[in-house]
Amino acid sequence: MTLAPDLPTAPVAGDEALAIHGLTKRFGATTALDRASLVVRPGTVHALLGGNGSGKSTTIKVLAGVHQADAGRLAVGGREHDLATFSAADARAAGLRFVHQDLGLFSGLSVAENVALDAGYPVQARSRVQWRELHRRVGRLLHEHELDVDPRTPIDELRPAERTMVAIARALQDAGPDSRERLVLVLDEPTASLAQHESAELLDRVRRLADTGQTVVMVSHRMSEVLSVADDFTVFLDGRTVATLTDASPTEDELVELMAGRAVEALRPVDSSSATETLRLRTEALAGGPLRGVDLALHAGEIVGVAGLVGSGRSSLLRMLFGDLPSTSGTAHLDGSAYAPTSVADAMARGVALVPEDRGREAAFAPLSVADNLSVTRLRRFWGWRGMDRRAEYAEARRLIADFKVKVGGPEAGFTSMSGGNQQKVVLARWLQRDPTLLLLDEPTQGVDVMSRVDIYRTVREAARRGSAVLVASSDASELLALCDRILILREGRVDEDLTAESLHPDDLTRKLLRATSVREEDR
Amino acid sequence: MNQTEQPRLATGPLPTAEAAAGADPTAPTASAAPPAPGRTRPSSLSALGLAERYALLALLVVICVGFTVIPTSGEVFSSLNNVNSVLRGQTAVALIALAAVFPLVTGHIDFSLGATTASSMVLSAGLMSDHGTPLVVCALASVALGALIGLFNGVMVTRFRLDPFVTTLGVATLLGGLIQWYTGGQTIFRGISSTLTDYSYSKVAGLPQVTAIVAVIAVVAWYLLAHTPFGRSLYAIGANQESARLVGLPVRRNVMLSFVIAGTIAGAAGLLRLAVQGSATSDSGTSLLFPALAAVFLGATAIRPGFFNVAGTVIGVLFVSFSVNGLTLSGVDSAVQYVFNGVALLAAVGLSTYLGLRRRSRG
Numbered sequence: 001m002t003l004a005p006d007l008p009t010a011p012v013a014g015d016e017a018l019a020i021h022g023l024t025k026r027f028g029a030t031t032a033l034d035r036a037s038l039v040v041r042p043g044t045v046h047a048l049l050g051g052n053g054s055g056k057s058t059t060i061k062v063l064a065g066v067h068q069a070d071a072g073r074l075a076v077g078g079r080e081h082d083l084a085t086f087s088a089a090d091a092r093a094a095g096l097r098f099v100h101q102d103l104g105l106f107s108g109l110s111v112a113e114n115v116a117l118d119a120g121y122p123v124q125a126r127s128r129v130q131w132r133e134l135h136r137r138v139g140r141l142l143h144e145h146e147l148d149v150d151p152r153t154p155i156d157e158l159r160p161a162e163r164t165m166v167a168i169a170r171a172l173q174d175a176g177p178d179s180r181e182r183l184v185l186v187l188d189e190p191t192a193s194l195a196q197h198e199s200a201e202l203l204d205r206v207r208r209l210a211d212t213g214q215t216v217v218m219v220s221h222r223m224s225e226v227l228s229v230a231d232d233f234t235v236f237l238d239g240r241t242v243a244t245l246t247d248a249s250p251t252e253d254e255l256v257e258l259m260a261g262r263a264v265e266a267l268r269p270v271d272s273s274s275a276t277e278t279l280r281l282r283t284e285a286l287a288g289g290p291l292r293g294v295d296l297a298l299h300a301g302e303i304v305g306v307a308g309l310v311g312s313g314r315s316s317l318l319r320m321l322f323g324d325l326p327s328t329s330g331t332a333h334l335d336g337s338a339y340a341p342t343s344v345a346d347a348m349a350r351g352v353a354l355v356p357e358d359r360g361r362e363a364a365f366a367p368l369s370v371a372d373n374l375s376v377t378r379l380r381r382f383w384g385w386r387g388m389d390r391r392a393e394y395a396e397a398r399r400l401i402a403d404f405k406v407k408v409g410g411p412e413a414g415f416t417s418m419s420g421g422n423q424q425k426v427v428l429a430r431w432l433q434r435d436p437t438l439l440l441l442d443e444p445t446q447g448v449d450v451m452s453r454v455d456i457y458r459t460v461r462e463a464a465r466r467g468s469a470v471l472v473a474s475s476d477a478s479e480l481l482a483l484c485d486r487i488l489i490l491r492e493g494r495v496d497e498d499l500t501a502e503s504l505h506p507d508d509l510t511r512k513l514l515r516a517t518s519v520r521e522e523d524r
Numbered sequence: 525m526n527q528t529e530q531p532r533l534a535t536g537p538l539p540t541a542e543a544a545a546g547a548d549p550t551a552p553t554a555s556a557a558p559p560a561p562g563r564t565r566p567s568s569l570s571a572l573g574l575a576e577r578y579a580l581l582a583l584l585v586v587i588c589v590g591f592t593v594i595p596t597s598g599e600v601f602s603s604l605n606n607v608n609s610v611l612r613g614q615t616a617v618a619l620i621a622l623a624a625v626f627p628l629v630t631g632h633i634d635f636s637l638g639a640t641t642a643s644s645m646v647l648s649a650g651l652m653s654d655h656g657t658p659l660v661v662c663a664l665a666s667v668a669l670g671a672l673i674g675l676f677n678g679v680m681v682t683r684f685r686l687d688p689f690v691t692t693l694g695v696a697t698l699l700g701g702l703i704q705w706y707t708g709g710q711t712i713f714r715g716i717s718s719t720l721t722d723y724s725y726s727k728v729a730g731l732p733q734v735t736a737i738v739a740v741i742a743v744v745a746w747y748l749l750a751h752t753p754f755g756r757s758l759y760a761i762g763a764n765q766e767s768a769r770l771v772g773l774p775v776r777r778n779v780m781l782s783f784v785i786a787g788t789i790a791g792a793a794g795l796l797r798l799a800v801q802g803s804a805t806s807d808s809g810t811s812l813l814f815p816a817l818a819a820v821f822l823g824a825t826a827i828r829p830g831f832f833n834v835a836g837t838v839i840g841v842l843f844v845s846f847s848v849n850g851l852t853l854s855g856v857d858s859a860v861q862y863v864f865n866g867v868a869l870l871a872a873v874g875l876s877t878y879l880g881l882r883r884r885s886r887g
Contacts, residue, residue: 324770345772354770362770365763367830376760377771379753387751430771 016075017042017215018096018184023072023083025058032058033069034239038217040232041246042077042181045206045216047226050236051259051451052407052419056219059236060188064098065091076184095182097171101189101447105155105163112138112151115170145169146205161198164190165205172214185209187218191225192447195310196475197514203229221449223252224478235259256450269501270461273485275302280469281321281339281438286330289316292493293330298438298469303460305480305501306473307513308490314473315357317490318440321471322354323347335437348377351437355427355444357473363427364415370426371397371411377430396433404429405455421452428456432463439463441472445479457483477509489513580826580836584843591850601853604730611735612724614845615800616641618738619793620816621823621837622745626782628820628832629749631762632681632688634783636673637790638813639699644669644794646703646712649804653715662717663795670791671784673699678780700808713803724799734796741789746834748785758782759831815865819844821872830876844868 018040025033033055040046050056061067063074065088074081076094091098105114115138116122122133138151147165155163168185175183187206191199199222207229210216220226226233233245235258243258281298290313298304308314319325321332323341332339334350341347347354356362365373374397375382382389382396397411404425408418415423424445431439441460445453460483464470474480480487481501489497489512497512592602600606620637627634644666651657651665677695680686726733749755761768761775769775797812798804822843823836847868848861 322770343772344770345774348772356770361764362766365760365767367763368759372756372759376756376768376773379756383751383753387747388753388756 015078016040017044017077017181018217019073019075020059020063021073023059023062023074024070025055025062025067025072026070032239033062033072036072036236036239036241037244038234038241039244040184040215040217042215043210043213044231045210045218045229046232046234047230048217048219048234048236049226049255049259051449052421053238054236054259055239056236057188058239060098060186060219062086063091063096063186064088077182096184096186098186098188099164099167099171099190101192103163103167105167107156108154110152110154111142111149111158111166114155114166115141115151115173118170119173141169141173142166145172146208159198160194161202164194164202168205168209181213181215184215184217187216189219189221189447191220191222196477196510197309199225221447221453222476223255223450227252227255259450260454269482273302274461274465275485276300276467279336281332281334281471283321283332284330286317286320286327286332287493288320288327288329289313289325290493291316291320291327294490294493294495296488296495298471300437300467300469301464302486303464303470303472303484305484305487306471306490307475307477307480307487307509308473309513310475312490313493314490315442318354318442318471318473321347321438322352322440324354348434351434352440353377353431353434353436353438354440355424355431355442357442357446359420359423359427359447364423366414366416368415369412370401370406370408370415370418373415373426374400374411374430374433377434400426400429400433404432404459419449419452421448421456424448425452425455425459428459432459435466436463436468439468439470441470441474443474443476444472445474445476453479477506477513481506481509576825576829577827580822580839580843584839584846587843587847587850591846591853594850594854596855597850597853601850606849606853608727608730608732608735610845610849612732612800614841615732615734615738616793616797616812617816617819617845618838618841619741619789619796620812621819621841622738622742622834623786623789623793624816624820625745625749625823625832625834625837626758626786627688627779629755629758629762630779630782631765632779632782634674634677634692634786635689635813636677636692636695636699637786637816638809638811639696639703640670640673640787640790640809641793641797641812642703642807642809643673643699644791645798645801645804646707646794646806648795649712649716649798650706652717653712656715659717659719666795666798667788667791670787670789670794672787673791674784674787675780677787678783681783682776682780696808696810696813700810703806703808707804707806709806711803711805716798716802716804720795720799721802724796724802734800737796741792742834742838745789749834754778754781814869815844815848815861816841818865818869818872821869821876825872825875840872 016039018038020036020038023033023036024031036055036059038048038059048056048059058067062069062083065086068086069083072083074083074086076096079094081090081094106117109117112134116134122130122137124130135151142149142151145165145168147162147169149158149162149166155166158166168187172183172185190206191202194202203225206216206218210231218226218230227250231247233243233248233250233255234241235243235255237259276299278300279297280300281296283294283296285293285295287293290311294317306314306317316325320327323343323346326342327340334352339350341350341352360366365376371394375393382393394411400406401408401411406418406422406425406429408422415426418426428444444460445456448456460470472480472483481504484501487499487501487504487509488495489499591597620641623637624634647669648662648666651662652659673695677688677692680691681688724732724734728736749758757768757773757778760771760773761778765775819840820832820837823838823840824830824832826836826839827833828836844865848864851860851864852858
């Protein structure tokens with residue numbers, strides 16, 4: 001396929017809500033975007049897909065006026081804009097509205113104040129804030145956005161999905177329900193930090209917004225969600241637009257193959273299990289925190305999933321096994337001997353490892369290098385009378401970077417210079433280099449792109465093959481089914497069901513989990 | 525969903541405009557575009573990184589050469605006597621700066637270090653002057669007092685979770701008050717061990733012995749911070765306490781230790797300051813703390829930019845002290861040192877913030 005270096009002018013103008021053509025962006029010697037294009041029809045949800053470094057984030061940043069493009073044309077609602085000088089103010093004036101993964105809400109302030117900080121407070125003489133007017137105005141806005149929330153509610157009291165919806169309402173506040181088509185709403189990973197039922201609620205809202213004429217561009221790593229809500233799809237790979245699917249219903253596999261440029265098997269269950277008969281971990285009536293008596297058995301080489309709704313005690317179970325949450329009663333045995341860790345160091349001494357749920361807050365050492373982030377779990381190994389052996393440390397880091405397929409410049413690169421998927425690989429490598437006997441994974445692919453997920457699944461399976469027992473807590477049904485031999489459903493602090501993954505379909509698992517919700521809600 | 529055209533798959537960068545417009549019914553089949561070459565993130569330019577690392581050192585050389593060349597200060601500035609007197613005079617500031625690095629690495633600031641030095645100086649002077657206590661006991665007492673103050677700070681911050689800024693400021697004020705109360709505002713100069721004061725004038729390899737002690741402590745501090753698992757853990761704690769806890773690092777113990785080490789060094793600084801001055805004033809030590817902090821923050825822009833580090837701190841101390849010395853010799857009013865220290869502190873904080881921001885945006 002040959003391409004003309006100069007693309008013809010967009011043949012149709014005015015018809016698209018948003019059109020980008022020939023977008024090129026270089027960072028030094030690196031070409032992040034190479035004549036990429038994106039055409040969004042009005043009133044549709046348009047999914048922007050691609051792996052790490054595919055250029056989709058850069059595209060969003062160019063649209064937001066954060067980066068200036070080297071070449072390319074942009075038209076919003078038929079009006080051309082100069083991308084070389086496109087600033088954040090221009091983006092706003094052009095009608096582009098962004099809701100980033102970090103919603104930009106101020107905790108400690110009310111919903112109304114959060115909205116007002118964006119649009120300004122209504123004031124009367126001597127700049128006194130008219131609170132009643134503000135609350136009335138914000139109340140109307142929330143009502144338009146079908147949010148049953150009092151404007152005076154502190155933002156922290158909202159559920160995560162509601163907070164996202166407030167951020168969306170805030171972004172769209174200068175367009176009434178009948179002038180929505182003037183604006184293009186860009187959502188960057190809106191569901192990344194939401195539990196499954198919360199994200200379903202949000203996606204539902206996004207869908208209804210589009211049905212009333214709102215144009216939405218959405219970036220997400222969660223394929224099933226994207227498929228459930230998007231009309232059109234644009235797939236990025238290596239800085240180029242490799243596919244545009246208009247009004248299409250592709251399968252997940254088709255999309256992933258486009259994103260990867262190749263077929264991806266790893267995201268599906270594998271036939272061979274590495275589970276052995278050797279009992280690794282047994283707990284009896286383990287209780288503490290939200291846990292009310294967990295009985296489980298875990299074998300060497302086995303990958304066992306922990307499913308359950310938020311509050312079921314998924315994370316608490318892992319924390320307790322990692323010595324980070326004290327048990328109040330019950331017993332545990334690891335490799336035949338009693339196991340009651342009272343600290344993380346205790347658990348580590350017994351060969352237990354935990355990859356926590358919230359990477360940024362609980363696993364990352366953001367200012368430090370990749371090498372530092374890797375060696376932190378086995379510092380003594382590099383220490384001799386001559387001090388820390390930097391060379392050995394870097395050599396080891398290089399080996400891990402290669403083994404775990406981390407895309408990064410080198411061991412000295414900063415941890416935050418990597419994408420989420422690569423950061424997660426580093427966190428995983430940090431623990432797997434210790435050859436853990438028991439590997440605890442809490443939401444191992446949260447905020448991780450599909451391509452990295454493939455690598456992470458492979459790595460986890462490999463660890464199991466080498467004899468680790470793996471316990472995976474996840475809110476993603478397809479992840480559990482792809483990865484696990486067995487799945488335990490936690491309900492109100494107990495193991496409610498012990499299922500063989502093989503015989504399950506994602507919908508079955510979701511249904512079993514949701515049944516728990518409906519039961520709970522009927523109880524209320 | 526308002527259009528009813530067939531689902532279509534358009535590939536390559538080009539045909540999307542047509543596809544969206546619904547023009548081309550024979551869209552090419554799906555095939556991935558070849559990966560663009562060189563898809564690595566832009567790493568920091570090595571030349572720039574190098575410049576950043578050694579900028580402060582270069583600046584130190586520049587001001588030293590500058591003050592040597594300028595006729596008004598030149599002859600005196602570059603004389604060995606002047607160099608030695610600056611080094612000797614900066615003993616306490618240098619040690620306080622080294623001390624401050626430890627808690628700062630873990631993300632805590634200790635404002636009581638100047639006062640710790642002042643108290644330990646007054647304590648050993650008082651012991652000698654009023655009780656005729658032997659030098660060795662005085663030395664041990666001054667170091668022990670520093671360690672004790674550090675322990676108190678550490679316990680307050682780690683066990684009782686008090687804010688380090690306020691806690692150490694409170695401790696500094698308290699110590700200042702105790703010094704005033706004990707000395708009655710008078711300088712203690714009688715009965716100071718002459719062994720101690722003479723020692724401060726003795727030289728090794730042409731340099732003051734007290735400077736050699738500072739150098740030894742600096743090397744030990746450097747080894748501890750850069751070359752032991754303990755030092756690494758301090759940097760990890762400074763980067764993210766929660767992550768540090770979840771990789772099994774003893775966060776509370778090590779933060780506490782960082783305060784104890786800082787206090788101990790500051791205590792030793794008190795003894796050496798007494799040796800250099802030959803008397804103990806009722807000063808509360810803030811005049812020592814601020815140049816030291818300026819040096820530490822300047823140091824965080826050098827050698828290992830973005831991190832508090834020993835080598836950078838040493839360069840920072842030299843930079844601050846020789847700059848002030850050169851300016852004073854050039855005939856500038858002696859009040860310039862406070863202005864200079866203030867400006868240096870602001871410049872250091874500003875610069876490291878700017879570099880940090882740039883590093884993050886580059887990532």
